[in-house]
Amino acid sequence: MPEAARKLPERPDTPEAPRRDNRRPQLLDAAARFFREQGYAAASMRDIAAAAGMKAGSMYYYFPSKADLLLAVHEEGIRRISDAVVEAVDAAEGPWGRLQAAMTAHLNVLLDGGDYACVVIRELPTDPTGEEGAVRTRLVPLRDAYEARFADLVDALPLAPGASRRYLRLMVLGALNWSQTWYRSGGDTPADIAQSFVDLLRPLAAAET
Amino acid sequence: MPEAARKLPERPDTPEAPRRDNRRPQLLDAAARFFREQGYAAASMRDIAAAAGMKAGSMYYYFPSKADLLLAVHEEGIRRISDAVVEAVDAAEGPWGRLQAAMTAHLNVLLDGGDYACVVIRELPTDPTGEEGAVRTRLVPLRDAYEARFADLVDALPLAPGASRRYLRLMVLGALNWSQTWYRSGGDTPADIAQSFVDLLRPLAAAET
DNA sequence: GTCTATAGCAAGATAGAC
DNA sequence: GTCTATCTTGCTATAGAC
Numbered sequence: 001m002p003e004a005a006r007k008l009p010e011r012p013d014t015p016e017a018p019r020r021d022n023r024r025p026q027l028l029d030a031a032a033r034f035f036r037e038q039g040y041a042a043a044s045m046r047d048i049a050a051a052a053g054m055k056a057g058s059m060y061y062y063f064p065s066k067a068d069l070l071l072a073v074h075e076e077g078i079r080r081i082s083d084a085v086v087e088a089v090d091a092a093e094g095p096w097g098r099l100q101a102a103m104t105a106h107l108n109v110l111l112d113g114g115d116y117a118c119v120v121i122r123e124l125p126t127d128p129t130g131e132e133g134a135v136r137t138r139l140v141p142l143r144d145a146y147e148a149r150f151a152d153l154v155d156a157l158p159l160a161p162g163a164s165r166r167y168l169r170l171m172v173l174g175a176l177n178w179s180q181t182w183y184r185s186g187g188d189t190p191a192d193i194a195q196s197f198v199d200l201l202r203p204l205a206a207a208e209t
Numbered sequence: 210m211p212e213a214a215r216k217l218p219e220r221p222d223t224p225e226a227p228r229r230d231n232r233r234p235q236l237l238d239a240a241a242r243f244f245r246e247q248g249y250a251a252a253s254m255r256d257i258a259a260a261a262g263m264k265a266g267s268m269y270y271y272f273p274s275k276a277d278l279l280l281a282v283h284e285e286g287i288r289r290i291s292d293a294v295v296e297a298v299d300a301a302e303g304p305w306g307r308l309q310a311a312m313t314a315h316l317n318v319l320l321d322g323g324d325y326a327c328v329v330i331r332e333l334p335t336d337p338t339g340e341e342g343a344v345r346t347r348l349v350p351l352r353d354a355y356e357a358r359f360a361d362l363v364d365a366l367p368l369a370p371g372a373s374r375r376y377l378r379l380m381v382l383g384a385l386n387w388s389q390t391w392y393r394s395g396g397d398t399p400a401d402i403a404q405s406f407v408d409l410l411r412p413l414a415a416a417e418t
Numbered sequence: 419g420t421c422t423a424t425a426g427c428a429a430g431a432t433a434g435a436c
Numbered sequence: 437g438t439c440t441a442t443c444t445t446g447c448t449a450t451a452g453a454c
Binding site for chain 1: 247248250251369371372373376377379380382383384385386387388391402405406408409412413
Binding site: 253254255265266269273274275 | 446447448449450451
């Protein structure tokens with residue numbers, strides 16, 4: 001057997017990218033943690049690399065710049081929270097039940113699931129790259145696509161005529177994402193919180209069938 | 210109720226500090242602007258000083274450190290938004306009217322009034338000073354005192370029995386503060402937004418007298 | 419009060435050995 | 437792939453002249 005083919009049974013990542021010994025996941029985990037704890041600007045590549053068990057210079061083998069690292073964290077964060085919400089919605093029934101399932105899943109990932117989602121929620125408003133806005137323009141569509149799911153869920157609710165579905169969606173997302181600032185583990189669980197919010201909003205419903 | 214009795218204390222400048230030729234306000238304005246646009250960590254003392262028309266070293270005559278500058282911006286921001294809300298609430302009538310007035314004032318300052326309030330809302334979650342948490346511990350009570358006003362307004366609402374006033378307050382504040390991320394001038398005004406939110410929530414009321 | 423000058427340091431990123 | 441070593445740049449903060 002040709003020696004070049006010895007280590008072949010790998011998964012076909014990108015055609016030419018990472019073959020083996022890929023420590024990119026550890027790097028992403030560390031980056032997400034520091035971005036959440038200190039913010040993008042204050043986190044240092046040295047600390048991130050150290051937390052992943054390597055030296056600062058080595059991580060440029062995986063990511064060409066700090067901004068690309070942030071972008072990768074965002075993509076992974078959106079992917080995780082989006083998957084969790086889709087799965088939860090599929091398992092729920094009724095318009096209110098599906099909305100509550102989505103809210104619970106969103107809060108679970110945001111409040112207990114951890115670092116990736118927190119970065120997604122908090123690290124967008126400020127332009128992360130200072131002068132270079134290229135990264136930000138690639139971040140916004142990711143979030144918009146995710147939030148569109150909530151628009152669908154709100155549109156499916158049977159509401160009293162005249163109720164603004166647009167502002168209901170914005171209020172729900174605001175309530176969920178703002179929970180980062182007041183949530184403390186040990187009190188109400190994410191499921192409790194979603195339940196309380198939905199209980200508050202149910203009176204907005206038109207007569208249900 | 211005693212009018213104008215609830216405003217935050219006036220400038221507690223040290224007795225001997227600023228007599229004349231005081232450029233501290235310009236410095237604060239510039240700092241608020243850069244903290245909002247770039248975040249606390251990414252903003253530089255050089256840029257702030259330049260925007261206020263002085264050199265970097267000169268501002269240490271007014272503020273002993275960057276963290277103290279952030280603290281001063283917070284105090285001023287809280288003072289402004291708090292004054293605006295108190296004034297608006299005093300001029301409104303009825304529990305829903307007072308809540309709506311408070312929401313409108315809050316949004317006005319946050320969305321159009323500008324830099325100070327944005328910094329107050331956005332620059333708290335992450336510890337601004339890195340290792341030194343002294344500044345943060347002085348920031349939190351300021352916000353808590355302000356948010357307590359909304360607790361009073363929500364407690365005064367005539368709600369259907371069983372409705373959670375705590376989660377209603379958190380939902381309202383979340384909806385308001387999250388508007389920073391989606392608000393674009395030229396569309397609905399802050400007053401429109403507050404109206405829409407209150408219209409959504411009014412069906413939660415118990416039979417009004 | 420504001421300046422110039424700079425100390426002292428940490429950051430992102432690169433080069434090349436292994 | 438990971439290392440060491442380093443380049444370059446920018447930062448906060450200080451010292452002392454004026």
